[in-house]
Amino acid sequence: MTIREMQEVLDARFLYGEEMADLDVEFVFSADMMSDVLAYGSRCSVLITGLCNPQVVRTAEMLDIVCIIFVRGKMPDENMLALAVGKGIAILATEHYMFTACGILYEHGLRGGA
Amino acid sequence: MSQALTFRYEIDGDDFTRAGEASSSMKNKLKQLGLDSDVIRKVAIAMYEGEINMVIHADGGKITVTVSDTEITMVLSDTGPGIPDVEKAMQEGYSTARAEVRSLGFGAGMGLPNMKKYTDEMQIDTTVGRGTTITMKVYI
Numbered sequence: 001m002t003i004r005e006m007q008e009v010l011d012a013r014f015l016y017g018e019e020m021a022d023l024d025v026e027f028v029f030s031a032d033m034m035s036d037v038l039a040y041g042s043r044c045s046v047l048i049t050g051l052c053n054p055q056v057v058r059t060a061e062m063l064d065i066v067c068i069i070f071v072r073g074k075m076p077d078e079n080m081l082a083l084a085v086g087k088g089i090a091i092l093a094t095e096h097y098m099f100t101a102c103g104i105l106y107e108h109g110l111r112g113g114a
Numbered sequence: 115m116s117q118a119l120t121f122r123y124e125i126d127g128d129d130f131t132r133a134g135e136a137s138s139s140m141k142n143k144l145k146q147l148g149l150d151s152d153v154i155r156k157v158a159i160a161m162y163e164g165e166i167n168m169v170i171h172a173d174g175g176k177i178t179v180t181v182s183d184t185e186i187t188m189v190l191s192d193t194g195p196g197i198p199d200v201e202k203a204m205q206e207g208y209s210t211a212r213a214e215v216r217s218l219g220f221g222a223g224m225g226l227p228n229m230k231k232y233t234d235e236m237q238i239d240t241t242v243g244r245g246t247t248i249t250m251k252v253y254i
Contacts, residue, residue, distance in 0.1 A: 058134035
């Protein structure tokens, strides 16, 4: 599934990285605890989270994650977006709750990587 | 490379939003050196967890990273409170972090276990009231 397809099925908005829309992704991790993302998400290239602070972008950077999807209508601020731009990480935002966002992506064939 | 390269970082303990800058910088340097991406990821995750720990628990510290032909060695030193019970601290889920830290996405009791998980060797030297030095190696 491409980042563009994820954006469409999640009714999400691109906050940054539309030029990466054609990147193909397979494994997704979802959590609000960045410690858990670091522990278990190392095979995944997409992070779904409702946590909204600069450490989300840093965590994604360490794991080579290419796209962060913020759920529950969370909006990263300018500093976070600037960090994502510097790291080349695409940012999507959706109003869906985390469970629903994960369910939709699972239904479309994405898996958790464990 | 025949001669080992050494990189030194001072970690500021005051600003949580800046925590991770040293690990980010190190990751970029390892990329420039053309190292394997799995090796780079392991170093980045372990160093980042250590850097976050320094900010959360020890008001900052120093990190020295040495890159040789065969391994990457990270030495993280702080003059913080020390770890009273290392065995407990190594258990997944055990945390002494404040609630405020948890609300930022850390303090789940995974930091030290993660550092061990992603490195090939790890040694903790700690004295309560004086500080902690953690040495980690990732083989290339």
